[in-house]
Amino acid sequence: MKKKPLHNKKNKFTRKQFIVLIVCIATGFMIGYSYKLTKDEVKVNTSYLEQEESYREDLISQKERNKELIEELIALQTKRREYEKTFAENEEDYDHLLQEADKLRLLLGEIPAYGEGIRVILKDSEYDPNSPNPNDYIVHESHVFAVINELKISGAEAITVNGQRIKTDSFIRCNGPVITIDGKQFPAPFVIEAVGDAKALHTSLKIVGGVFDQLLNDRIVVTIEESSLIEMPSINDNDEGVS
Structure with missing residues (x-):
């Protein structure tokens, strides 16, 4: 079992x-x-x-x-x-050289500038529903350049755009409704100030067929004012304002 x-x-x-x-x-x-x-x-x-x-x-x-x-x-x-x-x-002879040096520093933006001059204000024109392209009625860097170049040719000692001192190598670029100057952005309207002979600068801009007429043809709103005193900072003062 x-x-x-x-x-x-x-x-x-x-x-x-x-x-x-x-x-x-x-x-x-x-x-x-x-x-x-x-x-x-x-x-x-x-x-x-x-x-x-x-x-x-x-x-x-x-x-x-x-x-x-x-x-x-x-x-x-x-x-x-x-x-x-x-x-x-x-030396008395150095007085003339010192004046010439100061003029160069004004052009380079190394020292503050003040004196008589003009103020040019550029504004976008009103919206046009018949224009499909918004670029047709806004201020571009080419318009700002045209004013700056004419002022330089006419003897402007110093120039600013919206308070930013313009140097000999300043870079200006348009980005829609704002422009960039030496890395800083500024919105419209663009206020261009120049120190120099106010009447001579004014006349050069408003010469027939000149910059003023070209801006109007591009539908830019332009205002030109003469001033007995315009003050602007040096490029060093501009740099100190950067945070």
Whole structure:
């Protein structure tokens, strides 16, 4: 007579226990994977924050250095002018040279300018529903250039556009309703001021077939005013206003 095999109840693995085991393993895996993702994300965010803070500190440091350089430049220019005045007091011939040097500095924008002159205001014309192209009735850099060039030819000693001093190498670019001058944006209307012989500058702009007539043909609203006193900053004063 055969004996039935003995079953060890302690080693018997039920289906319910197997399912519980699978669930526990899956849960542990998900918890571990979630923890790893969270840890990696924290590391990435921390890295970005540290990099952003580093860039911010570099920018602040660079701005402070620029300010120091501007102050140093102004001090050197002032010292140079003091030397020139000393030389001019010792020799009468230097007086003429000093005047010529001041004229050059005015053209370069190194010193503030003031005196009689004119003010030219350029405005966009009113919207024309019959014109499909909005560029047909707004002020462009070509219009600003035309006025500036005519003023220079007519003997303007110094020129500003919306308070920004124009240098010999100034860059002007149109971008829709605004223009950019040496990296700074200015909206319309555009106020162009020039120091010089007011009547001569006014006459040169309004000569028949000249700049004034061309602007009117382009439907630009133009206003020209003579002034007994126009004051404008140097290029260094403009740079100090940058924040």
